[in-house]
Amino acid sequence: MTVPLVGNSRRTQAERRNATRAQLMDAARALFVAKGYSDTGTPEIVAAANVTRGALYHHFVGKTELFRAVCIREAEAVGRAIDAATLDLHDAGQALRVGAVAYLDAMNVPGRSRLLLLDVPAVLGHGAAGELTLGEGHAQLREGLAQALPSAGNDEIDATADILSAAFDRTALAIAQGGDRTTYVNAMLMILERAMAHSSGHPN
The missing domain is CATH 1.10.10.60 (Homeodomain-like)
Structure with a gap:
């Protein structure tokens, strides 16, 4: 047997x-x-x-919990994409630039920008949307800024991360809605460069 x-x-x-x-x-x-x-x-x-x-x-429990699980999985995929792209980079500025492109590429997976940037706030509320963002891309952005701008204070880093995060999300939506990827990525990188230059005390 x-x-x-x-x-x-x-x-x-x-x-x-x-x-x-x-x-x-x-x-x-x-x-x-x-x-x-x-x-x-x-x-x-x-x-x-x-x-x-x-x-x-x-x-x-129901459709809402299923929706939340789907969106958490999407947000985690974005975080993994950023981590994978920046894993071997030791220069903080370069890691920010590469991570920025990785974020926009990850968010360009069909349907992902709509789910995370439009549907989550509408279905789960802005608080839940903030938690998803803070748990992945936003936290990575803040950490990158803190490393790239060691002389900046915490308040300045927080404010810069909040503003850039909103710009990244708007850029991701524009690309997802048919905007030219190269144009929007280059514009976002220019904004990122200027933010880093200003915060480091060397405004363009």
């Missing part, structure tokens, strides 16, 4: 749970992008994911 391995069985169950969760999130993301949060119903999501309604509520 073959005795099943408990460890392997548990891993298989965990893998199945993770697969079901991923199916739900993938299906929900596609529908949220195509139709918007309000016009997407849970029956459509479970049908697209090819799972039962019970499976959805096993993993998520």
Whole structure:
């Protein structure tokens, strides 16, 4: 008689749970992008994911929690893209420039700018939108500015990060909505350079 391995069985169950969760999130993301949060119903999501309604509520309390999970995953993907692009860079200014481009490229994944920059504030509120931003790109931007501008005070770093973060988000939306990528990226890099030059005491 073959005795099943408990460890392997548990891993298989965990893998199945993770697969079901991923199916739900993938299906929900596609529908949220195509139709918007309000016009997407849970029956459509479970049908697209090819799972039962019970499976959805096993993993998520409801549509709002599923939406939040989808957006957290998107924000984390942006953070990973920035980290990967800047991992081996030791010059703080160069890391900021490269990270800026990495952010804009990551945000240009179809549907991502809409989800994170338009839908999150509308569905979850501006507080939740701020938490997602602070948890990923904004925190990385602030850290980069602090390293690139060691003589700047915390208040100046915070203010500069807030202003640049808004500019980055507007740039990402413009590109996602059909604006010329090269033009917008170059403009954003110019703003970043001037902000660094001004804060370092050498305004252009």
